Amino acid sequence: MSATRTASVAVVGAGIVGLSCAHALMQRGYDCTVVDARGPGEATSFGNAGSISVGNVLPQSTPGILRKGLRMLADPLSPLKLDWPRWPHYARWLVDFVRNGRAEAVAPIIDALHALNAAARDAWIDLAADIGADDLLAHTGYLHVYSEDASFAAGAW
Structure with missing residues (x-):
């Protein structure tokens, strides 16, 4: 024991x-x-x-998410699935999710996430220094790669 x-x-x-x-x-x-x-x-x-990715500030709901979501629901191989019997329990959440993806709603969300992430970045750097691990941080960029022009255009937001 x-x-x-x-x-x-x-x-x-x-x-x-x-x-x-x-x-x-x-x-x-x-x-x-x-x-x-x-x-x-x-x-x-x-x-x-x-990864401590402070640059990823794009919310999940963006303009066009409704169209994209409906296409995914129609595709049996898509990772998006809905539990249809539970639909009434989360319908309001889905409506809010789509509404918050409108262009005028997304910009303030991006600004807020950027402010939070910038402060978090400084806190991570301070923490690493406090524990003697600042040499473990690599200050690098983040690269999004698209295989097709259409995918790039669809990800404009």
Whole structure:
């Protein structure tokens, strides 16, 4: 039997968010125990390949999303599927999603995401310096590649 440990705070999850929270709490003088059945960086954080992408500010709903969504629903091989019996439960959400994809709604969302991401970038840089890992950050760009002109045009937003 392992020894019982006590802590002021237990953080569940040893991904980047959990470890960052534990670090911030420890900086404030709390004792922390991090609990994760799979180990550090083995669950959610494993799938992001370590990318901190502050430049991705385009919301999921953009002009043309309704047309694109309807085409995807008509395609049996599309990844978009709806649980039709549950339709009444999420119809309002879908209407709001499409409405928020109008051109006049998207621009303020992009501005807000950019402001959040810019502040987050600075926080990541500070955190890396605090834990002596700033050499692990690579300040690179992000490249979107399109195989066809039509795909590029469709992704104009």
